[in-house]
Amino acid sequence: MSVATATPTRSPAAPAAGGRAGQSDPGAPWGALGFGSPGALGVLLLLYAPFLYTVVLSFTEYDGLTSPQWVGIDNFTRFFEDPAMGTSVRNTLMWVVGTTLVPVALGLLVALLSFGIRGGTLLRLPFMLPYALSGAGLGVIWGFILQSGGAANDILGALGLPGADTSFLLEQPWNTISMIVAWTWQQTGVNTLFFLVGLQSIPKEPLEAARLDGATGWKLFRHVIWPLLAPLTTVVVGLALVASLKTFDIVWVMTQGGPGRNSETLAVTMYRDAFVAGEYGYGSAVAMVLTLTTGAVTLAYLRRQVKVREDLS
Amino acid sequence: MFVRARVLTALVAAASLVLTACGGGDDKDSGSGTKTELKLYNDKGAWGPYFEDVGKLSQEQIGIGMKPVGYTDEPTYSAFIKASFRTNNKPDLFTWSTGGRLEEIVESGQVAETTDLWKEAVAAGDLSKELESTYTYDGKQYCVPLNISYWVMFYNKKVFDDNGVKPPTTWAELMASADTLKGKGIKPFYHTSVLFSFVWFQQLLIGTDPELYNKLATGEAKYTDPGVVAVMERWKQMIDGGYFSDPGSKEDPAVQLKTGKTAMGIFGTWFNTSMTQQGMKPGQDYGMFVIPTVTPGSGKNTVAFESGPLCSLAKAPDTASSTKYMKWWVQQPAQEKWANSRGDVSANPKVTIPDPSLAAIAKAAGDGEYSLANRYFEAAPAPVLTAALDAFGAFMVDPGSYMKQLENIQKAADEYWKGR
DSSP: HHHHHOOOOOTSOOOOOOOOOOOOTTTTTHHHHHHHHHHHHHHHHIIIHHHHHHHHTTTTTOOSSSSEEEOTTTHHHHHHHHHHHHHHHHHHHHHHHHHHHHHHHHHHHHHHHHHTTTTTTHHHHHHHEEEOOOOOHHHHHHHHHHHHTTTHHHHHHHOOTTTTTOOOTTSHHHHHEEEEEEEHHHHHHHHHHHHHHHHHHOOOOHHHHHHTTTTHHHHHIIIIIHHHHHHHHHHHHHHHHHHHHOOOHHHHHHTTTOOOTTEEEEHHHIIIIIIIIIIIIHHHHHHHHHHHHHHHHHHHHHHHHHHHHHOOO | OOOHHHHHHHHHHHHHHHHHHHHOOOOOOOOOOOOOEHHHHHHHSSHOOOOOOOHHHHHHHSOOOOEEEEEEEEEHHHHOOOOOOOOSSOOSEEOOSSTHHHHHHHTTTTBOOOOOHHHHHTTSSSSSSHHHGGGGGTTHHHHHEEEEEEEEEEEEEEHHHHOOOOOSSSSSHHHHHHHHHHTTEEEOOOSSSSSSGGGGHHHHHHHOOOOHHHHHHTSSSSSSHHHHHHHHHHHHHHHTTOBBBTOEEEEEHHHHHHHTTTEEEEEEEEHHHHHTTTTOOOTTEEEEOOOOOOOTSSSEEEEEEEHHEEETTTOOHHHHHHHHHHHHHHHHHHHHHHHHHHOOOOSTTTTOOOSSSHHHHHHHHHOOEEEEEEEEHSSSSSHHHHHHHHHHHHHHOGGGHHHHHHHHHHHHHHHHHOOO
């Protein structure tokens, strides 16, 4: 193998740019530390410190006015006994399943159907445009469509379809399902974009070889395109998974987690307990549970994907 | 040497950055009375122009201007004010709500006492003695009234006239009018599952048993008591009977009333601002009436009443200027501007109200024609209120669940009153 010879080496005749050739700099690590410290301090103050503060608060009772009182694991015990948490966890699971499967599958479908055909860009455009909206903007628009007596009810009524009298944002589980539909409307576009990048990066040779072997349509997709898209699918599903677990903005704008807390997700519960109810300790405990869940789920998913990839190779 | 100097420079730069970030406000001479412009933090973002008008007037009259810093999201606002207690970034003046929430921040020792100010204002006739109790904790006063409002029924005059309906004087007349309107395909009453979900509970309870309403607020009665259950059953009957607009509608209530889709809505008299902002004229396009008692012969009508406070902190940036401003705020010139520009009543009895129907309500309330009940939002302790708002929202979607919802509120009430 020629690996050793191909390894780039610095020629003794060529001094490092801006450096003093052939001289080691004993102060370099300290210099780096000195210049790196403002950034490091920023990260420490803005990311690590609040995180650690939240961890500490989660073991306290704190109303934001008096000093926090240490309560041990009471907040966590309360979390698992609170009936509202059952609803919140169930809704979060609906979000995870719904938003991991539907927008990803639709994104893949749109990418596949529009890839490599004339006018594909134009056909994809309507799916891409909603991505330009913010989460809050999305919530406001769909809130008006789905509100009781809103556009969705009117259209269903005019077409003589069932659901004309359904209060989409009030009734459980319709409120969560409706919000997942709204989310899908927006997220399909970005998933399409990801899959298009994936499709463009697939080398032509295996595709041509498969076609010569007579593979077309579903067979070509199932046995050639899908495995080649796998690395990208892992990223897309991973991102969708994390996004679904921390769903907040759209729910807060459309229903504020109500009525009667029946459309809350864990992120909404966290906000509500901390900032609306003013129970910062309990809200921090919910934040901890949410963080640990998101971390654990993401890690488990990525590990599994890596293992599958290793088994395949 | 060069390396050391480099390290030192970097560390000094880092340290100065950190110190700049952590330094916050400079510790100004508190209470000096030198500030000529105060910032008034408030959760009433839509009232910005009215605050600014008063700010211009105060600049002319006492040489202290005022700039409003408006929030529209209450939880964010509340978190900011609480956080300011522990930092140097403190508001000069801020709005809050009376009842349990004011008690909470007074107990924390953060709010500036206004006992002397109240004494002077009551003596001068700028504030009424009756209002004083709303601002009293342990015999001392805190804050001054930002606004006061009576909760009455607003109605679309044209809808009433077109359908031959008149403002009622009894509950039976009110329901008969509602039946007439319902027959014409108009929703008689406005209803919402968000924030103001408590309004009909409040109205039906003060209209049936005001004493029970007061006892609920002090923890002497339970939400599962027969009187409260009966109120929920009446409310359920009204929902089942189709008397209410859809609680899930996101349409502005003022627009609902303007378009005539909904004929009536219970609101504080501050709702005048919303109606006039929709281009409606008081007395011409819309009117208001005091809601009659549900149970006939139960004495005077009880009217829900709210008063929002204007506060300053004990450690405000300039306590002398903040106090001077609050003293001026309760006086007639400030209140004329503040109340009349918003079309609401004033805490200062000397203020003349141009709107005749509003003036009539204010006069009747002042003359003791009605019993006043503290609005539920302020009367209920904060944790009970949070549970109740959730419960009432859930009840509107599933009225059959009223007993379960009352039990949920009582659970929060038991938890709250347990340690008191």
